[in-house]
Amino acid sequence: MSRSTGRRLGRAGIRDVAAAAGVSITTVSDALNGKGRLPDATRSHVREVADRLGYRPSAAARTLRTGKSGLIGLTVTTYGDEPFTFTEFAYFAEMARAATSAALARGYALVILPATSRHDVWSNVALDGTVVIDPADGDPVVTELVRHGIPVVSDGRPGGTLPVTGWVDNDHEAAVLGLLDHLADAGARRIGLLTGTTTDTYTRLSTTAYLRWCDRVGQDPVYESYPAHDPCAGAIAADRLLARPDRPDAVYGLFDPNGTDLLAAARRYGLRVPEDLLLVCCSESTGYATTEPPITTLSLKPRRIGTAVVQILIDAIEGLDNGRPIEQVIPTDLIVRTSSQRRSPRTTISPPRRPAGE
C-alpha cells in the first residue's frame, strides 16, 4: 500500500517527521513533548527535523486523545442578537480582558459563547471549563455542563441551587450600604436610586440593600427603574427621578451610563452638582474623572474578578483545587470625586488618581 508514503497535500504529520528523522512515532512524540527517556541528541535531532518540515501537531487529534482542549468558554448573557448589554459594556470589556490575560498566562484560550444560540455552538466546541457571567437561577446550560463533569465558575454568586464549581462576586450589599453612608455623611437628606427592571442578582441585591438602608435610617425610598439593556431608557428614567415632587438631593445610579444621564438631567433642571445634588454611579469608566464635575464612582474591580474566576476555574480543571476556597469575594472600590462632596471640596483630600485601575 502507499500508506507509508501516503502524501498529505496539506500539512506534515507526526508520521512524516518520524520517517524523515528515521525514528518511530513514539520517539517523535516523546521528543517534542519532553517525555520519555531520550538522549538529548535524539531529542534535538527530532526537533530540528520537525522544525524543518514545519510540523504542527494537530490540536484536534491531541484533544481527542488527551481529553483536554486548552479552551475555556466565556459565557455572556445576550439581549436579542447582541452579546452583553451596553450598560455592562466597560465592566464586561475589562473583565474579559483580564480573564483573557490570566487564561493565556496559563496556556489556555478563551472562547466567547452566548448563553443561548440557535445553532448549538456549545456542543461544537470542546471546552475544558466555562466561565459564566451572572447565570440565571436554573440556567440549563450550566446544569448541562456540570452534568457532563465540566467545571463551571460564575462571575456573580449563583442564585438557587445552581451546582457551580465556584464563584466570584463582590459584596454588593456592603458596597451599597457603604456608599449610601458616604452620601449621608456628605449631607444627603433624601437619597434616590436609579435601578433596573431586570431580576439579575446584581440589580436585586443592590436594590434590596438600598431599601434596607432606607428602612434603617427612616427615609422613604425614592427610586425609578428602567430596562437596563435599553441604552435610551436610562436618560428618561434619570429625568423622571429628578422630576418627582419628592426630588432626592442625592442619587445613586446602578449602571455605567447613569452618571452622564443624571448629570445631563440635573443640568436640564438647573441643579448644581454637588451643591444641589450629590451623584454616585457604578462604573468602570475613567471618563468620570474628567466630567464637569468629576463623578464619584463605585468600581466592582472587574479585572480582579476576571482574573480570580479564571484562576479558580483552571485550578479546578487541573485538579489543584483541593481545600482551596472556591468562593471568593472581591472588595469594591469607591472612587470619591467632586460629585459626592458637598462641603469644602477644595480642601478635601482626594485619593491618589489611579492610571487605569487596579
Place this chain on the structure above:
Amino acid sequence: MSRSTGRRLGRAGIRDVAAAAGVSITTVSDALNGKGRLPDATRSHVREVADRLGYRPSAAARTLRTGKSGLIGLTVTTYGDEPFTFTEFAYFAEMARAATSAALARGYALVILPATSRHDVWSNVALDGTVVIDPADGDPVVTELVRHGIPVVSDGRPGGTLPVTGWVDNDHEAAVLGLLDHLADAGARRIGLLTGTTTDTYTRLSTTAYLRWCDRVGQDPVYESYPAHDPCAGAIAADRLLARPDRPDAVYGLFDPNGTDLLAAARRYGLRVPEDLLLVCCSESTGYATTEPPITTLSLKPRRIGTAVVQILIDAIEGLDNGRPIEQVIPTDLIVRTSSQRRSPRTTISPPRRPAGE
C-alpha cells in the same frame, strides 16, 4: 472482550447510542446529521435514544474527522501583558461584539488570541480561520497561518506584502480630510492634531492625511504625539498642545479618550468650547453626546467592520468567495455635535441621535 460493553464512566459515545437503539454507528451518525437515506421512523427513534442517553457528539473527534472546528481566531495586539490598548477600548469592544454576533449567527465561535504569547496557544487550538486586527508589516503569525492554508482576514489594510485572504478598513485619509474641512468650515484658522507615537497603519495614515491637508491649505502643522497605549500620557499631551505659543483654535484627537482630555485641558486654560476652541475626536463612546458641551466624534463604525470581517472570513472558509470582493472599505461617520459648531449652534440642524450606533 468487554469492548462492546466497555463502560465509559463519563459520557455516552455514538457507539452506546447505536447499541441502545439497536442500529449501527453509521445509522446513528446519519440520523443525527440528517444525511443518508433513512425512514423517518428510524431517524426519530435514534434521536430519541440519543436524547435519553444525553449523548453529545465529541467536538474533538468531529474536528479531527472533518477538518473543520467551527472556531475562528480573533487576534488582538498586546502591549505588555494586556490584550489590546486602553485607547482602542471602545472600538475593540464594539468590533468584537459585532464579530461575535456575526460568527455565532453562522455557527462559528470566536477564540481570543494574542498576537504573541509565550506558550504558543496558537498551535493548541484548531482554527478554521483568523481575524487579525491591525497586523504588523511582516507579521510572522499571519505568514505562518497563511502558509498552512488557513484563511486570514484583517481589520485594517495590511502594509507590505502580507498575504492575507482579505481585509476591511475605513478610508482614513478621506475621513481626516473631510473632518478637517468641516472644522475649517466652522471657522477654524489653525487646526491642531493629537496623535500617537506608534507606527500602526491608522496612526500613520491619519497623520499623513493631516500633514497633506495642512500643506494644501497652507497651514503650519501643529501637533503633539504621545504613546497611545499609556492612559495617562494623553492628558499631558493635550495640555502640551494647548500650552504652545502657536496654540491651535481647533483640535482633532486621534484616540478615544482625547475628547475628555482636551476638554479638561481647555478648561484649565480657560478656553471655551466651541467659542475659543473647536474639538473633534475619534471615538465610539456615546458618552460624548452628554459632555458639556457635547463633542463631535468620528466613528469608524466598528460594528460594520466586525461584521464584514467575519462574513468575508467565513465565506472564504466555506469556499463561497468566488469573485466576491475580498477588500471592503467601510465609510466613517462624523457625528457633528456642539464642540465643532462655532456659529449659531442652536439653529443648526443636528443629525438624528442614534440609540446605540449603526
Place this chain on the structure above:
DNA sequence: CTTGTTAAAAGGTACGTTTCTGCATGGTGA
C-alpha cells in the same frame, strides 16, 4: 427463475495524536 433496482442498514477505515507495553542492547554484580 433470473436479473435488475432500490431502500435500509451494516462494516470498516482513516483522521493524527498520546501512551501503555514490550523488545532489544549493553553494562554490572554475584
Place this chain on the structure above:
DNA sequence: TCACCATGCAGAAACGTACCTTTTAACAAG
C-alpha cells in the same frame, strides 16, 4: 556465565467520529 537492571526505542491500541463501500432484503420486470 548468568541473572538483573536501566536505557533507548518501536509496536500498536485507543480516542469518537464521518463517510465510503458493501451487504441484505424486498420486490418488480423480464
